[in-house]
């Protein structure tokens with residue numbers, strides 16, 4: 001009986017599909033690939049779903065998309081795809097792949113209606129994707145090759161390369177392209193004062209003591225960022241914050257690669273980033289073994305600004321409250337089994353008028369959600385970004401279509417939650433507490449913001465981080 005039922009249903013479906021195909025506009029509700037679905041794929045999917053990009057299948061043409069119709073419906077309804085979708089109620093972002101409900105409905109209807117091709121004349125012109133790069137770099141630098149082992153872990157690697165620019169240079173984009181995206185956990189570029197005798201092209205790392213599960217042994221002090229020791233250039237020492245160029249380097253990284261993320265286009269905001277002469281380029285590269293050995297060659301591309309900007313975009317990373325941010329093992333500890341641990345807030349009060357252009361999220365495998373809120377000087381509270389389903393594989397940077405004006409005295413609070421319970425399929429061992437660290441099974445709690453500042457303003461003076469009393473910071477009393 002059952003199999004007849006299925007056969008009948010499929011026959012019916014088939015006939016509807018066949019009918020639709022012969023005349024896609026026979027009814028106003030027939031959904032076709034070319035007319036209805038392709039525009040959505042171009043805007044929200046092809047950036048990853050095309051040859052050479054991260055996704056395993058291409059949605060450029062009907063033939064390769066058609067077999068995925070049912071899976072597409074399921075993925076968009078569950079909001080698994082596109083990855084990194086935000087709560088649509090807050091913020092308007094460029095290159096935000098989040099689908100509107102109407103777009104989800106269209107994909108679902110298309111799949112249900114037999115994934116009809118329709119008339120190619122209805123198709124929008126194909127998008128001219130740039131092979132290999134998302135920006136259009138003027139200068140490309142290659143990092144030395146790195147052999148990623150099949151198993152185990154690789155500590156965060158630091159390598160210094162000569163600054164490709166001999167004089168002060170404004171750039172509008174810094175794009176990092178891993179040779180083998182599957183092994184790249186993240187990569188960052190920053191610039192630091194040149195030190196004579198610096199060893200270029202050599203990998204350095206902190207030798208962290210770990211147990212057999214890869215968990216950092218607590219007795220060992222947390223390793224810091226490393227740089228070259230001033231007394232012996234052949235060795236590495238902890239990097240003092242002062243060795244990093246202060247202009248925008250609070251975040252440490254002006255160019256940053258995370259899976260799925262696109263490079264920042266500073267030009268969109270009529271800003272650029274200054275790479276000062278007499279600096280070295282410091283790369284921070286973190287690879288993750290994928291079960292087979294591979295050699296990665298990472299490339300860094302720079303788009304040089306056409307003209308000097310009036311204003312600068314400064315990327316800053318925010319730190320949770322506590323003595324040492326997410327490295328504070330007392331305050332920043334996700335208890336074993338906790339399905340919804342609330343991390344200490346990331347608080348900021350702005351000391352001058354500024355503009356917010358960019359917000360970004362960074363957590364690891366236990367990351368669950370993150371929310372950005374502003375409290376204006378009159379006490380009015382506004383949510384400006386909400387990511388209710390954080391996915392470690394998709395660490396997006398969200399660029400506001402229109403910058404947000406932030407008056408002096410405004411407060412920013414970022415809240416995040418973590419899941420260290422068996423509900424989280426990424427949690428490797430929910431029986432153990434989780435602390436901050438560089439590896440995916442350790443945690444980070446690092447929202448980033450991009451502020452637009454007049455040239456010459458020291459980004460460090462723009463706001464005060466985690467000021468005053470945590471308990472009263474967010475009380476709705478007008479601040480002065």
Ligand code: HEC
Nearest residue numbers: 044045047048054055056068071072075081082083097260
């Ligand atoms: C930022 C990159 C990115 C974007 C944008 C993106 N995808 Fe994907 N998609 C991936 C990757 C990578 C995979 C394979 C790994 C995975 O399943 O997470 C994937 C897998 C899928 C799968 C297979 C899922 C499964 O259950 O096997 C479907 C279906 C899919 N995507 C549909 C879409 C649709 C539809 C869109 C646009 C509305 C979209 N994706 C946008 C990166 C992306």
